[in-house]
Amino acid sequence: MIEFLTQPWSWWFSGILIVSIMFFLLYFGKSFGISANLRTICAASGVGKRVKFFDFNWRNQLWNLVFLAGSIIGGFIAHKFMSNGEPVQLAEATIADLNALGFLNPTSIQPEELFSWEAIFTFKGFFILALGGLLVGFGTRYAGGCTSGHAISGLADLQLPSLIAVIGFFIGGLIMTFGIFPLLF
């Protein structure tokens, strides 16, 4: 049991858990869409008075903020009690590609090159995280959803707009990975 809890989980098991969350939320009259929280946070900070997009009853969305808080706690629990300290078992090809860009072999789940304290106190390091965040936040509201809302909930409901969004996700991801990374790293 301990072994099972501390090893990385298989894709199908996680997929089952994630879709269970979606159904759990549906059962409670909600929906699975995490990026909505970004809009709620903006609204809760009061900017709704000046920007119409944030002028809505954000208190209806408190459940989603609780969900977000819960997911942070989940991450903590997973790290503290359920990890085995080993790095990601990445595909050889990916390791090779990343080496070519200047990334060392993984020693944990996130690259030190981008997420360590040393990295974020450099201009480039901070810029990468900030830009990544801006693109995610802007893009997700423009598209009306992120992975949970479109790729999972939307596709499960056979929504064509969600399929278009997911295609968009990949266009962006591929441009960044193949077009911009070689210039950036």
Place this chain on the structure above:
Amino acid sequence: MAKSEALSWYRIQEMFRFQSFHMYGIIGTAVVLGVLGIALIKKFNVRDNEGNPIVFYPKAKSVTRYLLGGAIFGLGWALSGACPGPIAVNIGYGYLSMAIVFLFATIGTFIYGLVKDKLPH
């Protein structure tokens, strides 16, 4: 998410390089089961915990906002290795530098709110 390593920037790179089935497996399993479950919910008019029918709202039909917004999001997803959920989970996991991503994601959302009427939808 943490346990399946969906949090990992490395896994997202693997995904965008099509070098592993892992991320597709996670999302694919969720979608396939989701399609089945939602079909059942609709067929049997399953109700929620308060007795209300579970409803699904069709999304506004268009192409531009989904494609363009999606692409912008995708750029950020590949760069930071995280979408909104994992950003939060990563912070809990101990990667406090993800808080920078979170802060700027919130700012990005704000900027969208400011300029949205000037954007094609």
